[in-house]
Amino acid sequence: MSRIYHNAANVCVWLGMDSPGSKMAMQFIKEELCDIERFDKIHENTGTADKLMALLQLLERQWFSRRWIIQEIVFARRATLHCGRDELHWSQFATAIELLLEAETASQRFSSMTKVRSDFWDGSSLFEHVNQSGAGLLVQGILFRDYKTQSGSQGPLWGIEHLVSSLTVVFDASEPRDCIYALLGVANDVMATPDVKDEPRLLRPWLLPAMQPKTARYPVDYAKPYPEICMDFIEFCIGQSGNPHRALDIICRPWALEPLRKNLSTGEIDVASEFLPSWVIKASETSFKIMTHTLARKKVTRQNADSLVAPPDAARTQYAASSNENFDRSKLAFKRRPNLRHYSIFVQGFIFDRVERVEASSQDGCIPREWADLAGWTDLETPPPEAFGGRWSTIQGGIQTGAVNTSMLISNDQNSIISQFCKRVQASILNRRLIKTERGRLGLASKNVATGDLLCIFPGCSVPVALRRFSKKFGDDEAEEKEDSLQRSLGVFKRALLNRLRARQMKEQWAKQSEDYKRFIRTLDIPGWNKTDEGRVMKRKPDKQPAERPHSASEKAENAEDRRHAGQEQNEPEAGKAPAPTLGPYYNFLGECYVHGMMDGQATEERRKRSIPYEVFEIR
Template identity: 25%
Template structure:
């Protein structure tokens, strides 16, 4: 869903995607909208403010915790104005106490688009028409609703000249200005998409190459007898480029597509007037991926596709929320930052608690469908992930599997007070600050996983910048823009190996995380703190409402305000305050601090420059015990052996997927070090591309690049019982930062002291010979016990 899928403004005038060296990320994705936005010049922004379109349509209240609105696209000719009507409906899968009935509809999955809404839709009030055709008269009450170009193109494409069309579209069917309604409806996304007769996947208005692209997918790639011939020569290079271009459509980057398609009964891909069944589309892309190597050779672009092979369908939710949010779907964007978590809630296995009251979320209700029905109900989910995550190398063997037969339950049991509901800390709530949403999620993860590793997983979205309309409103109200500053212990997605969602096609940006193997849950690569449990205290604010302004001066709410939710009486604030004011007065839950228990290991004394573009600086090798090249004479020879700490640190003492580092890495490392340049630097990219480079060297260098990319090498002061330590630190680390072992964290971390008892969290690190509990007290010294009352710990800010 894209309830908050509004896109941050990006430069317009995008160049057509091309094969070859990848361009700046702002030009990576194809919008698919078929339209261009005004240039973001000062004049253009000013004109936008002046001609800002204001909706005149007023939403009618519905029982939004039980019902939804359906959009009726009124019949009309191709070039006529768009006319629609909204009406309430029950959902097929749930029982409602409202008087309405459930009505069949299709649901739209699409990218909202760029810029401000400026295309008018005449929106009529509900006149009771549900089935058949109805022509509205000039006397029928209506208003104007403005939408973006991509949605306008979709409505015009789906409109019929002979009959009305019922569809659910988040931007129109949910009152986006009503936070309570939006929160309630987002919590029911699984019901909305699974109740729809089908889901329309809208890729945009179409382009001249649309038909040729779809024909190639349908009639060539899906023909297994033809497929092998397509990759034997460069004859089909142009058509392979069409497929690559298609995959850069912005729809494929949206985080909500995971839920929208995973829960759909049937889906159809539409690009302009061309369409394909999703099952055929997914099969075509999966078949393309089986020819990854051949296509790479034809196009000369190794980043074209990944070698992931999709199979199977969703049958049971087996992945924890922490994994879904912080690993599997990082390449999917959520322009409303809170949706980074909310968009995958219904797919996680651990989002439920056992409260005293409450009903089961709809996705936990038993279905009366047979196993065969279930197989056809859910789409090829792994194919979706492959399509959208082709720059990333992820494994999904343990993501989805066929469920064990379960005993039928009496339907009445779902009303039992003991049935689970979603944990309130992670339940959709758009009234919470982003910091509170992230901190609640992290507190939940620490509690459920009994680990602090979430501190080292780069997943958190940045705060959403204000739109021009929001800035204009602030100016009119003479208020200053409030910029939310995230604590350092909430790890930004920018630190992920491939950066944010819009960065994935530009290649690697950082080294792989050290903290665990997501495809094998509860498995950790290292055990720096042994098996000690975490001790984490998330600082909370005083629950008293902050006195942001004199509430006695507030006027009685206007009639339009009275339809809004008001502040509860127990809050101590006058109950006549409208919810829009509540958004500005609601206090934060968390104060931005996190106190964790652990101990200081060492202090960084020497640190290298960052590993840029795969070039490892000579000082990194010198720190590890390799001779300084600039001081070697002509007669000097390279050592016959590589210091153990050097080659093991270069690969973080692990092979691919967290396995033990193979012994032959040592020999491969020695060969690489004999090819450094005159400054002692090693260009890992150079040898990877040379044809006669031994395959073992290529495999070794691939592992090295994955570990050291954009990181720094360091030596510690050596003042502890462990002596001088050698390792790899995050890019922001510097001299005098401290290396710490936090109880419950599988790897060491780097902290920076900012005051007597406050620290910034810099990030995870690798410290040679300190990754498996070697820093902990040795017998007969007694190990600390949870909750470690005698340990002071660190307060992170």
């Protein structure tokens, strides 16, 4: 599809039939928003509130929420928006919307204008978080750079991990697997496997490393169970990560769509896709969601606090809990056990503390009174204790926003300083609960964390994580061993089948090339050439017998290796992988957490002083 959009002279985007509101919005963009000289005076014009409302309704059209439309804009040389008979060039639309969003971020003047319209205002800012909507992300250059290459197309800017974790909620997908597959074409670090066959013939393995493509092949297989696709994606992201101190951050990011209970094509219940492992965070845990407000108006609304881990492509991280502890990929392993209804990841780390007390989670960004009691802040007229945050470090996730005190929370939104502070508080504590550890530390954790849960550090993860321990039942080890043996056998069978199919394709290709060569030779007028010579040339014996060819030994070795794996009956880990424990507990992943005083490598120093051992956690 990317080639179709790239080769098109113009990509026509159909937004739907026109309406009085859409006509007003398109005209508003052309005549007022794109006029930079008059832009600052727009709010003074009569009727601007109606035009803003019409524009918001235009941005809520279905096209802006479809996941597959991203590549329409990314790869288009030229694009136009069509709403009924009204037409607008994409560059005009993008410029107008970006100016509008920049002005709204700076002054919030447009939101204040719409508050006078009680017929559609529900008490919240109409433009708040609109930059997180589909239209906002498309026009702000989040997906691609705003310049074009010599070929005329706009180059993808982000990797697949960044795109999947950033665009999960904003863009819809009826098939949950498309939360990954629909973005492969616009990522700068992957290439969908089905498209590899159509690559230019210049891409050969004997090219110099500097000439090799910098994109990795990513297999597309809709027949795979959805949990296995999610596991493959996380394994891919960890393997592709260029920062060993942040490679495991992907397990802290919400991105996975809810699994379907029914197959879209057959309507049958998809039992294999009914569950996801706890280390695959669902998209319902993202910071924002799209809600329907008054008059069926959709709006991007905050539902959770911001993630503690930085975006995958960020130059700097907010925290470095594992400090300089290098992530050892050889200590990482994955186990597929679909018949036992769980998928496991084996991660090395250590326990540095346990949760002793928890308080209610923050609702609507409010700070519960119990939080102050837990922190020992009994006299609210005095500044909060240092552990609670002399500069509100616990409440604000350790990010200082300025010298503020509790009195600033009791004010109105006309004060921009108070407004920004409250937004920062909401982005830090919403739906998180205050915890106190056995060693007296305060922190913020998921609303699912309870007393007795473990606080751990994983090398390769920039923030602490919370785990819950479970004991295996009698007979679980034997069942897991049988399942692992079955999965190994299936893997050997699959590799053998793929090798046979590959050999057949190569044989057919060679036969076709031989026939083409024969036909080419017949067209040449070579003196002395006759059928006898032709037959003698075509039947010439090879320089080496099959057994002497270089690739023959590797094929035999590979077949012998497959037979060896097929005959194994014991549960042995792959070479270079961490040994999976056959006895002991397993864990559920409860998400990231903030522990005051433990976010910048202090836990690793404490591990050395207290001689805390590393261990391998099986997380399901």
